[in-house]
Structures are given as C-alpha cells and as structure tokens.
Amino acid sequence: MAAKSSPRRINWPLVALGLVVFGFGFVAVTVYGQSLRSAPSGSTAAVLVAARDLALGSVLAPGDLEVSHLNSADVPPSALSTVASAQGRVLLIALRRGQPVLANFLTGAGASSGSGAGSLHLAQGLVAYTLPASEQQAVAGYIEAGDRIDVIALVVPRGGGPTNVRTVFVDVPVIRIGAAGQASGAGTASSLTVAVSECDAEYLTWLLANAQLKYSLPSGLDQAPAATSGSCPGGAGGVVGVSSVQGRWPGLY
Numbered sequence: 001m002a003a004k005s006s007p008r009r010i011n012w013p014l015v016a017l018g019l020v021v022f023g024f025g026f027v028a029v030t031v032y033g034q035s036l037r038s039a040p041s042g043s044t045a046a047v048l049v050a051a052r053d054l055a056l057g058s059v060l061a062p063g064d065l066e067v068s069h070l071n072s073a074d075v076p077p078s079a080l081s082t083v084a085s086a087q088g089r090v091l092l093i094a095l096r097r098g099q100p101v102l103a104n105f106l107t108g109a110g111a112s113s114g115s116g117a118g119s120l121h122l123a124q125g126l127v128a129y130t131l132p133a134s135e136q137q138a139v140a141g142y143i144e145a146g147d148r149i150d151v152i153a154l155v156v157p158r159g160g161g162p163t164n165v166r167t168v169f170v171d172v173p174v175i176r177i178g179a180a181g182q183a184s185g186a187g188t189a190s191s192l193t194v195a196v197s198e199c200d201a202e203y204l205t206w207l208l209a210n211a212q213l214k215y216s217l218p219s220g221l222d223q224a225p226a227a228t229s230g231s232c233p234g235g236a237g238g239v240v241g242v243s244s245v246q247g248r249w250p251g252l253y
Contacts, residue, residue, distance in 0.1 A: 044069045048080040050095040056173055058091045059146035065101065078103040090146050090175050092123040092195055128175065129201045131192045131213065139217045141188040147174045147217060149192070151204070154212040155253050166252045167216075168207065172196060203248070206240045210253070 051066040058064065065083045079100045080086055089106040105123065131151075135141065143149060151169040178189030192215070196204065207213060245253050 043072045045072045045075050046081045047075055048082060048086060048101045050097055050099050050101060052097050054091055054095045056091060056094045056148075059144075060086050060089055060091060060101075060106070062087060068098070070100075076100055076102055090173075092126065092173070092175070123195070125197060126195045127198050127201050128193050129196050129204060131194060131204070131215070132208070133189055133192045133215075135188045137213070138188070138192060138215050143174060143177065143192060143215065143217055145174055145177055148172060149174060149194075149215045149217055152214045152216060153207050153249075153252065154214070155210065157253060164252050166249055168203075168249060168252070169196075169200065202240045203245070206245060210245075 046067050047070045048065055049068045051064055054060075054064055062083055065086055067081070067083065079102055086101050086106060091105060093105050095101065095105070133143075148171045150167050151172060153166055153168045155164045155166075157164065172194045174192050175195050176193035178191060204213075242253055
C-alpha cells in the first residue's frame with residue numbers, strides 16, 4: 001500500500017509579507033498618479049491684462065488693469081507684469097477684458113501728464129505726428145493726452161471766393177501734449193502729438209501748408225475708437241496735391 005501524503009503546510013509568514021508588499025505598492029502607485037494629475041502642465045508667469053473692455057486712447061488707471069497668471073508658453077514677448085508699468089500711459093489700441101497689455105500698445109511713460117521723455121511705442125501701421133496748437137486753435141488748453149479730437153480745415157479757394165470749412169479728420173487720438181519733458185501745468189501747449197496713419201500724416205502736412213486747422217473736442221460720451229483711413233488716394237508713396245485733396249474731400253479746395 002502507498003503511504004499517505006501529509007497535507008501541504010501554508011507558510012503564513014510569507015503570505016503576510018506578500019500582502020504587506022502589495023499594499024505598499026498599491027498606495028505608492030495611487031499617490032503618484034494623483035500627483036501627476038494635480039501637477040501644473042507648465043510654469044506660469046504674472047501677466048498684466050485689461051480688467052474691462054478699454055477703448056483706444058484710454059489713459060490707464062489702476063482700476064483698468066489686473067494681474068493674471070498664464071502658462072509661460074502662452075505669454076506674449078512684450079507683455080507687462082505689473083500695474084505700475086502701465087498706469088498713466090495712453091492705450092494705442094482697443095483691448096478686450098482679459099487681453100494681455102503689451103509694451104507696444106502704450107505710449108511712453110508720463111504721457112498722460114506731458115512729463116517724461118520716454119519714447120513713443122506706436123501700434124503697427126501708425127505714426128506719431130505733431131500738430132501746432134494755440135489757445136484758440138486747440139480748445140483753450142482743455143485737450144489732454146488720451147482725448148480724441150476732430151480736425152477742421154478752413155480753406156480759401158484759389159482765385160478768391162468764400163472760405164470753405166470742412167471737418168477732415170475725426171476721432172484722432174492725442175498721445176502727448178507739448179514737448180517731451182515739458183512740465184504739466186505750464187499753460188497752453190504749443191503742440192499736440194497724435195497717432196495717425198502715414199497716409200493721413202501726408203494729408204495733414206498738405207493741409208497745414210494750404211489751410212488753417214482748428215481742433216474740436218467731442219464729449220467723452222460721444223467719443224468712439226479712432227478710425228484711420230483704410231485707403232490712401234494719392235498718398236503713402238503717391239503725391240498729395242490739389243487733385244487728391246479734392247478727390248478725398250470734394251468741394252473743400
């Protein structure tokens with residue numbers, strides 16, 4: 001007869017050790033997975049953004065701005081990061097709420113008060129152009145940086161006749177009053193620096209030589225974002241003369 005086999009004995013200490021190792025492994029994997037899900041996808045950076053919709057020509061105040069944090073890869077190259085870096089400067093384009101504020105969207109530091117000789121940072125497609133000013137010509141000194149003005153031309157036709165009057169430009173953004181570095185409160189400035197297209201700068205040059213210009217200041221409730229000319233008949237590489245002026249403003253000259 002075959003001998004009876006003895007029952008297999010279970011090594012309980014080894015089983016217990018295996019369960020402990022499995023438990024530690026399960027906890028470690030779970031914690032590691034949660035840390036991966038909660039970790040940020042990349043580093044972030046502080047970026048100055050518009051706290052509300054802002055119109056072109058706005059003089060920026062602290063309430064217009066706020067600091068947000070964006071993924072570093074999404075931050076534009078010339079983005080600003082502090083309210084102080086933009087406060088008091090003039091906005092050269094319209095901004096939507098939450099849109100980053102870039103250095104080239106603003107005029108130089110101190111433009112709102114006429115002090116400081118910081119360089120002008122103009123939006124693409126615009127040039128700075130200086131208009132003469134006087135008390136009667138420029139609304140007795142009430143025009144300030146950040147305002148938008150209308151330009152009125154008074155033209156005496158060749159050969160005589162009655163003077164023709166026409167508003168030739170509307171909603172022109174003023175980016176500086178007087179010369180760079182001029183102290184504020186020094187009386188009526190002798191110049192206004194505005195932002196216009198190269199085409200409009202050429203027409204303004206012709207009008208200054210052939211007409212008298214005056215400026216009007218619309219109510220702040222009526223001012224709208226400035227609109228530069230979309231086309232340039234006879235200018236920006238062409239020749240601005242009587243025919244092109246007559247084509248743009250029929251009956252003016």
